[in-house]
Amino acid sequence: MVFEKLSLSDEGAVEEMSAIATAIVREHYDPILGKEQNDYMLKKFQSYDAIRGQLEQGYRYYFVGDKAHRLGFMAFYPRGEAMYLSKLYLYKDERGKGYSRRMIDFVAAEARAEGISAIELNVNRFNGSVDIYEKLGFTRIRSEKIDIGSGYYMDDYVYSMSV
Numbered sequence: 001m002v003f004e005k006l007s008l009s010d011e012g013a014v015e016e017m018s019a020i021a022t023a024i025v026r027e028h029y030d031p032i033l034g035k036e037q038n039d040y041m042l043k044k045f046q047s048y049d050a051i052r053g054q055l056e057q058g059y060r061y062y063f064v065g066d067k068a069h070r071l072g073f074m075a076f077y078p079r080g081e082a083m084y085l086s087k088l089y090l091y092k093d094e095r096g097k098g099y100s101r102r103m104i105d106f107v108a109a110e111a112r113a114e115g116i117s118a119i120e121l122n123v124n125r126f127n128g129s130v131d132i133y134e135k136l137g138f139t140r141i142r143s144e145k146i147d148i149g150s151g152y153y154m155d156d157y158v159y160s161m162s163v
Contacts, residue, residue, distance in 0.1 A: 083111035
């Protein structure tokens, strides 16, 4: 598995990241959230400008792939006492192949290298991936509902895992 860090200075790669994010997130979340809310969230969190802004704030975005093609992407950053895993997405055809475990292991190694002993993430409570995170070793620590504007909310579980 290849992890290729996204650079703020590579505008073409930022555009590619936004396109990959849009394709994967639309396919996965339109049925859960509805197209209207998902469109809003894609613009707010995965547009070219949003990704550039997140990179400027210290997010670390990575393309995830094999030697031949991109399989998905992830983003994380240190937040308090944990490494916050903001995004972990694979194309539908790439799920169930053990890639998520390798992605989590990569984030865990990055956290340990910085003296951080946990990974935290949010997952929509209606997302089928909830079970996958539990199988990967995460523990649900709370629920939260976050107002993201325009009458939309993220209705999430928060998970943590010691590394």
